[in-house]
Amino acid sequence: MCVYCNKIITGGKLKRHIKSHKNTHAEVTEILKKPVNEQNKWFEQKRIEGIYKYNIDNLDTLSSEQLLRQRKPKKQDEIRMCGKCKRFVSNRTFYVHKRKCVESEPIKKDAIKPLLTHKDPEFVTEILNNFRDGEVGNFIRENKTIQMIGYKHFCARKVEVSKSKEVKREIMMEMRELTRLFLTFKEIKGETCSFEDMYERKNLDTLIEALNKLCACEGKDSEKHGLKVNLNGIIQKSIKTLKRHYSGVCEDEKHKEMKKFAEAYSDRTPEFLAKARYATDKNSLKKARIPKNLPDKYQLSKLRTFIHSEITSVVRDFTIKHYSWLRSLVVARLTLYNARRGEEGCRILVEEFNDAINDVWTPANSVESIEDPAEKFLVGQYKLAYMAGKGKKYVPVLIPIDLLEAINILLANRASANIQPENPFLFASKSSKYACSGWHAVSDVCTAAQVSINATSNRHRVSTVFASLDMSEHDRRIFFDHMGHEENINKENYQCPPGVRTVKVMGAFLRNLDEGTHSFIFY
Numbered sequence: 001m002c003v004y005c006n007k008i009i010t011g012g013k014l015k016r017h018i019k020s021h022k023n024t025h026a027e028v029t030e031i032l033k034k035p036v037n038e039q040n041k042w043f044e045q046k047r048i049e050g051i052y053k054y055n056i057d058n059l060d061t062l063s064s065e066q067l068l069r070q071r072k073p074k075k076q077d078e079i080r081m082c083g084k085c086k087r088f089v090s091n092r093t094f095y096v097h098k099r100k101c102v103e104s105e106p107i108k109k110d111a112i113k114p115l116l117t118h119k120d121p122e123f124v125t126e127i128l129n130n131f132r133d134g135e136v137g138n139f140i141r142e143n144k145t146i147q148m149i150g151y152k153h154f155c156a157r158k159v160e161v162s163k164s165k166e167v168k169r170e171i172m173m174e175m176r177e178l179t180r181l182f183l184t185f186k187e188i189k190g191e192t193c194s195f196e197d198m199y200e201r202k203n204l205d206t207l208i209e210a211l212n213k214l215c216a217c218e219g220k221d222s223e224k225h226g227l228k229v230n231l232n233g234i235i236q237k238s239i240k241t242l243k244r245h246y247s248g249v250c251e252d253e254k255h256k257e258m259k260k261f262a263e264a265y266s267d268r269t270p271e272f273l274a275k276a277r278y279a280t281d282k283n284s285l286k287k288a289r290i291p292k293n294l295p296d297k298y299q300l301s302k303l304r305t306f307i308h309s310e311i312t313s314v315v316r317d318f319t320i321k322h323y324s325w326l327r328s329l330v331v332a333r334l335t336l337y338n339a340r341r342g343e344e345g346c347r348i349l350v351e352e353f354n355d356a357i358n359d360v361w362t363p364a365n366s367v368e369s370i371e372d373p374a375e376k377f378l379v380g381q382y383k384l385a386y387m388a389g390k391g392k393k394y395v396p397v398l399i400p401i402d403l404l405e406a407i408n409i410l411l412a413n414r415a416s417a418n419i420q421p422e423n424p425f426l427f428a429s430k431s432s433k434y435a436c437s438g439w440h441a442v443s444d445v446c447t448a449a450q451v452s453i454n455a456t457s458n459r460h461r462v463s464t465v466f467a468s469l470d471m472s473e474h475d476r477r478i479f480f481d482h483m484g485h486e487e488n489i490n491k492e493n494y495q496c497p498p499g500v501r502t503v504k505v506m507g508a509f510l511r512n513l514d515e516g517t518h519s520f521i522f523y
Ligand SMILES: [Zn+2]
Pocket: 002, 003, 004, 005, 006, 007, 017, 018, 021
């Protein structure tokens, strides 16, 4: 399509056609005075703009196949718009485009409109665009209410840079489950109904029926307890969001009704939720305590030796090929050493690491004041980093100094490993925003070392060992802090975390554990 007169031009005649505008449009006159290769670039750009304009104008009426694009597809495919350069490309060949167009993102057809109209394009590209095509995804991209619910959650959580992947997953999961619930609700009701109808008292029976149906195990008398507890949480949250939203946009009647609905819903929860709640609580308590879920001591020491010798040899003969392997080794060691959950250890930010290196949390004068020479030595064996945890919490991570050389290699080679400069993570993945996966790192390293351990079972092990030790109340508190347990210690966020003490107590404990010099109740 010609961007000047909106005429559709086919058969490669667009250049000739645009030239015919030279008397009416100054930029056409200007470009014709330029060298040929510059002209060609310019005409190509006009072609892209024309296609874009035509497609956007006809987004609602044309199907995916009818939209214009640079190249006709050979096989059946889906159309994608590049979020960066606005070209229309096939989903089959988008990866080719991605090589030329840095940080391009394929936007699905029905996410294009929200992208143009939504006040936060990030929400569209990060969330809406990532739902798969299908009944659920299409509904979400169409429905304003569910988008609003997701968006509120997105706004509240998107500041959590170090967890963006999890946050995104969680928000998408919620939107997806809520939509599945609505589709079931609609099916039972058997008539046309809107998403908001789900939140009316007169439809409460239908909502509960839909919930039960969604959680039923086919052909069996039992139900999916975990799903039910989860869905209940999602519904409760959406009720709150809607209620606040109605208040915010001055829909007082709806707000009032929503308040009543919330009460009615809570009133009914015991009858459909009690069983599921009981079962899930019991299950998680049981799982956590079974001794066989603890990794054995022999496996851990085998893993430790393996990681150590691999790091030494990779560091000695480092080439860029080894980058991701070295990253996995370091992440695995940090994760297992600090007994973090799989996805926690890998999310240290470069900034948090730099603070650790500069001893921000363990200033030299307070280290000087340690009297016991053994303790003093121990403190010198670590760098202490604090990661942003849940809410106002900080999670301490001890970095053994023998890892520093490897970490510095990772830092120095970021550019050659194609890591985007704006990626804030110490253990960055190639995308611009994410850390590498801690779980994969641990699992890859364990596979290579031929041991079976995962971060969760290691965490249980540390807790169990701890339970068998005689620690003072004070040290116990530092321990809980380190593990990021829900031990409610009221710590204001302006308070400098007591770094030196953490290193002293936790360093000794983790080191003994690492070297296997403790004796444990389960072995
Ligand atoms: Zn024209």
